[in-house]
Amino acid sequence: MHRWLLPLAILLPAPLAAAMTPGLPAPMADHSVLAPDAEAQWVPFDLTPGNQIRFRMTIDGRAANALLDTGFNQTVISRRWANAARLSIAPRGTATAIGGAVAMGAVDGRTLTIGGLTKTGGWLGVLDLPDSATGGSDAIDAVIGGDLLRHYALDIDFAQRRFRLLPSGRLPFAGQSAPLSIAERTGLYISETRIDGARLRPMIVDTGDGATLAVSAEAWAAIGARRTPTTTTVSYSVAGPVQSDFTVLPEIAVGDATLRQAETTIEANGGFSARMGASGRIGAGFLQRFRVLLDPLAGRMVLAANADTDRAPLRSTSGLLVRTEQDRLRVLHVMRGSPAAAGGWQPGEEICGIDGISVSAGYRSDPIAMWPAGNPGRVVRLRLCGGSTRALTLARFY
DSSP states (O other): OEEEOOOOEEEESSOOOOOOOSOOOOSSOOEEEEOTTGGGOOEEEEEOTTOOEEEEEEETTEEEEEEEOTTOSSOEEEHHHHHHTTOOOEEEEEEEETTEEEEEEEEEOOOEEETTEEEESSEEEEEOOOGGGGTSSSOOOEEEOHHHHTTEEEEEETTTTEEEEEETTOOOSOOEEEEOEEOTTTOOEEEEEEETTEEEEEEEEETTOOSSEEEOHHHHHHTTOOOSOOEEEEEEETTEEEEEEEEEEEEEEETTEEEEEEEEEEOOTTOHHHHTTOSEEEEHHHHTTEEEEEEGGGTEEEEEEOTTTTOOOOOOSSOEEEEEETTEEEEEEEOTTSHHHHTTOOTTOEEEEETTEEOOTTGGGSGGGGGGGOOTTOEEEEEETTSOEEEEEOOOOO
């Protein structure tokens, strides 16, 4: 049996994720209930290095780390979790992710508790959920997908780092609206966007995709292949790395809401969005610029501007996309046309020092970590872990 998986992926430096498709028949009745005080039960979250919504929940009463991902149309638990809990895993064939096909299993539904929601019965998918899919080293135990979320209104308050599940039809705040529905074939959240007046639809709305916007190669060509300069980036999914073109568009619109300086990934021909019958994906990089209400049963997405709405994105001026590994940075990708590409940098090289400062466990919170997007003209001295030092002159290249 073959199933579609809309992937758990990251784009660096603007990470990304996605999902699955319609559920197979449940081994037992699927039942979910919102508590009477669900509206008051906010769930705190943080953002992973891959820009995904990570929170704490319980599975059969045991605490678990989970991602909130409307890009997955099937809720899944990690194979590691299932094995540790001694659950019987049945094969479910393969699922199609951004980077290719992955093996999927299934277990009878467990008791899931998320804020004021409790779900029992049905079935859960089982996948290998690699740490690399979030850009960090913390294990992810579950991904909560659209099969559970689409029955409710999902209120995400990015400014306060919290979300809650409400009965469909609730409108807890005012904002600009956009259409939202569930795709019949894939079970994914669907809306639309406009680029220079060109309307792209359907667009997958994916809270698990850390990027701002992804456009299929086919849709990009159809709107006249924007003349903005492009470079390359890399994303990581449960199926592995994927290289894509990348640019920053002057403005995009989703319904009545607009966003300036929108980072945009252009997928390869026949890429994931096209295979899902979509023109692209609207990711968390867009959504987090607003307070968001996703209510597909009511046919609407509501977007209220916040302090981040008009914040300009950071642009790489080095061209090095790196991952932190304890006392070093590993080069994952060298962006096309960048200073790093001109300097002959290669994926896999390791950096242990920047301008005389050694990489340490606290690197991510140190101001020195902003060097890959430093001011054009700055010369950064990078010490490789082998002992040599290279100078890199930062420049704007896309």
